[in-house]
Amino acid sequence: MISVRNLVPAALAVTLAFAATVALAQDSYPSRPVKLIVPFSAGGSTDLVARQIAQEMTVRTGQPFVVDNKPGAGSTIGADFVAKSPADGYTLLLGTISSHATAVSLYPKLPYDPLKDFAPITEITAIPNLIVTSPQNAKLAKAESLDDLVKIAKAQPGALTYASSGSGSSNHLATEQLKAAAGISLTHIPYKGSGPALKDVAAGHVDLMLDVVLSSLPQVKAGRLKALGITSLKRSALLPDVPTVAEQGYPGFEVLGWYGLFAPAGTPSGVLGRLHMEFTAVLRSEKMRATLESQGGPVIASTPTEFSGLIRSEITRWKKVVEQSGAKPD
Numbered sequence: 001m002i003s004v005r006n007l008v009p010a011a012l013a014v015t016l017a018f019a020a021t022v023a024l025a026q027d028s029y030p031s032r033p034v035k036l037i038v039p040f041s042a043g044g045s046t047d048l049v050a051r052q053i054a055q056e057m058t059v060r061t062g063q064p065f066v067v068d069n070k071p072g073a074g075s076t077i078g079a080d081f082v083a084k085s086p087a088d089g090y091t092l093l094l095g096t097i098s099s100h101a102t103a104v105s106l107y108p109k110l111p112y113d114p115l116k117d118f119a120p121i122t123e124i125t126a127i128p129n130l131i132v133t134s135p136q137n138a139k140l141a142k143a144e145s146l147d148d149l150v151k152i153a154k155a156q157p158g159a160l161t162y163a164s165s166g167s168g169s170s171n172h173l174a175t176e177q178l179k180a181a182a183g184i185s186l187t188h189i190p191y192k193g194s195g196p197a198l199k200d201v202a203a204g205h206v207d208l209m210l211d212v213v214l215s216s217l218p219q220v221k222a223g224r225l226k227a228l229g230i231t232s233l234k235r236s237a238l239l240p241d242v243p244t245v246a247e248q249g250y251p252g253f254e255v256l257g258w259y260g261l262f263a264p265a266g267t268p269s270g271v272l273g274r275l276h277m278e279f280t281a282v283l284r285s286e287k288m289r290a291t292l293e294s295q296g297g298p299v300i301a302s303t304p305t306e307f308s309g310l311i312r313s314e315i316t317r318w319k320k321v322v323e324q325s326g327a328k329p330d
């Protein structure tokens, strides 16, 4: 006969067996390839950061970390895909300001909640932007500084175009913030990532762009782009001759493009712990530190709590920029 007294040990046995299976699953994680979703096009900054890290994670864990680009709608398509993927550690997101801090204020019907639908793992790095234009660009041929650019823009309101990684991308909103601060009007041309956007700026199809040092610096060094300013409070040792936006008349103007890793909410804590351990070990390696520093950003490798604190404060900060600039999804 089954009595309540017998049921308790039976239930306990089931619970223990379940716990053992979960522990086993976490011990053996990852046991198959892990997808790292990049919500922007190939060749842009998010893609480059992801590929560098995925390669090292593949070596460390013995399982392929495969980058999968799902661009569109200012990173919200790729982020939504991850939000709705199984919370098993096999689909992760390389998220940015766009997916996690600006989209919620810019898009009236965002299909995911940046805080509730994700488990933040770690912030990777934060990189300033360069204001770039092509040295061949006829409209901006005389622009050698931000002040020159502002004068040219004021002479023909709306005539200059600027590229971005999409509506709500950090480079879209950073430019909107600059437009508001300088009192100028520029026309927004959204792309699906800084890869294709920068190509069009270098070719002169679009007049200018703000893009993180990581992706824009190689083009500046190659002479395909010229830099009129940097959006950090101090000049970068990588480009000591490029003045900050702050020192060119906009005190305090600072926009860093940050990058971080996320899993879907509900991912088992053992899997999240393993991911945090492996990702931060990769980030703190001498190789990655040297790579990221040469690309304009320090290694951050924060805890999930620190990272979610950043996201919360960035959501508040960018909400104000969206309200003050009147930026809209284009």
Ligand code: GLU
Pocket (backbone or CB within 6 Å): 040, 041, 044, 045, 046, 047, 096, 097, 098, 165, 168, 169, 170, 171, 192, 193, 194, 195, 212, 257, 258
């Ligand atoms: N810094 C850009 C953003 O977060 C990344 C864009 C890209 O990869 O194109 O919006």
